[in-house]
Amino acid sequence: MNPVLNADKIQTSNLRVTSFSALQTPQEIIEELPATTEQSAVVDRGRAEIRAVMDGVDNRLLVIVGPCSIHDPEAGLDYARRLAAVAQQHSSELLIVLRAYFEKPRTTVGWKGLINDPRLDGSHDVAAGLRTARRFLLDVADLGLPVATEFLEPISPQYMADLVSWGAIGARTTESQIHRQLASGLSMPIGFKNGTDGGLQVALDACTAASAAQTFLGIDEAGRAAMVSTAGNADTHLILRGGNAGPNYDAANVVRAAELLAEAGLNPRLIVDASHANSGKSHHRQAEVALDVAAQLEGAGHSASAIAGIMLESFLVAGAQKLDIADQAADDAGLVYGQSVTDACMDWDMTVSTLAQLALSSVQRARVSR
Incomplete structure (x- = not known):
């Protein structure tokens, strides 16, 4: 007899x-x-206006601006109120969308965002995080301001995507089949960032894949495992964010990217991310990148028509502060109000002046294009 x-x-x-x-x-x-x-x-109007800008029907410049990540909803809403006033001031030249990122990809370990760890203490109360994120989006909608976010977890969009007007797929996940499938079913325009190495092909492939009908494993609104079938997302586009080889926001790189998009049968209009590798992660350099983009808009070159938008990381206080979750007390964060805990951001005053310059350049582009 076999004992096994x-x-x-x-x-x-x-x-x-x-x-x-x-x-x-x-x-x-x-x-x-x-x-x-x-x-x-507000959400629906934001999506329609973003789509019109990306398609070149609306000649305003799309500006996605806000904190690298939302870690303090109170400070985030303070920023949003200020931004809503500036958005109204420049509404004829700029389509301003609040950057509200709740999920953060990590190279190794660290704080994964408001949804994953809303108390910033390693307690990972995801249930509270989902509610906090959704409540924040509702509060921002009350201001009449459309919102942009990065989609990282494939399940979280079911909880909040109805309140988002524009979405991004980050450089680390653009090559992911799961995220391409996810984007194919999302209801808003989606931008794919070029790879961390600076290569564009993964993003071009992502735009193509996400624009096609897909069937994949997911969950439904009742939380049940389900086969999800999509019609494809016709509103995908490229985001230039630089890479290991350096920045790619200059006119030559913008024109080359637009040509590659056109050759692939994709939307040749794109967004420039002024942060990340394009700024060397320096919040001081972001304004320089924005000024270069502004100069391109005012010129008569091909890059002026190719640039549909720009992304800026901005908060109330300049720079970033270290968040050490291991030493963090849940009831006493001890953090500087309005300063990022992830990537460094421009401060509010620099943001206002940068937006003013971009508005002037957007007007000049419209005059030149007539």
Whole structure:
């Protein structure tokens, strides 16, 4: 008799999982924190206006600006109120969208964003994080300001995507099949960043894949595993963010990217990310990048028509502060109000002056193009 046949069953699954914690379904949280008709209209209008700018129908410059990440909703809303006033001031020249990122990709380890760890202390209360993020988006919609975010986790969009007017897929995930499939079913325009090495092909492939119909494994609004079938997202585009080889926001790189997009049958208009590798992660350099983009807009070169938008990382206080989760007390963060805990940001005054210059350059571009 073989003794193996009588042995207890050997456990082979979840050997490294320490726990499972059930979450409310997307439908339950949306019902708990529903959008009003007025809030949904802000989202819908933002999507339509962004689409018009990316398609060249609206000659304004799209500006996606805000903190690298939202870690303090109070400070984030303070910033949003100020931005809403500036957006109204420049509404004829700029389409300003608030950058509100709740999920942060990490190269190794670290704080993964407001949804994953809303208390900034390693407690990972995702249920509270999802509610906090959704409540923040509702508050911003009340200001009449459209919102942009990066989609990182494939499940979280079910909880909040109805409140987002523009989405990004980051450089680390542009090559991911999961994120290309996700983007194919999202209801807003989506920008794909070029790879961390600076190469454009992965982003071009991503735009093509996301624009096609896809079928993949996901969840429905009731939180059940489901086969998701999409029609494809016709509003995908490229974001130039630089790479290991250096920045790629200059006119030559913009024109080359636009040509490659056109050859691939994709939208040749693109967005320049003034942060990340394009600025060497220096918040001081972001303004320089923005001024270079402004000069391109005012010129008669091909890059002027190719640039549809720009991304800026900006908060109330310049720079960034270190967040040490291991030493962080949940009830006493001890952080500087309005300063980033992830990438360094321009301060508010520099943001206002940069937006003013971009508005002037946008007007000049419109005059030259007539």
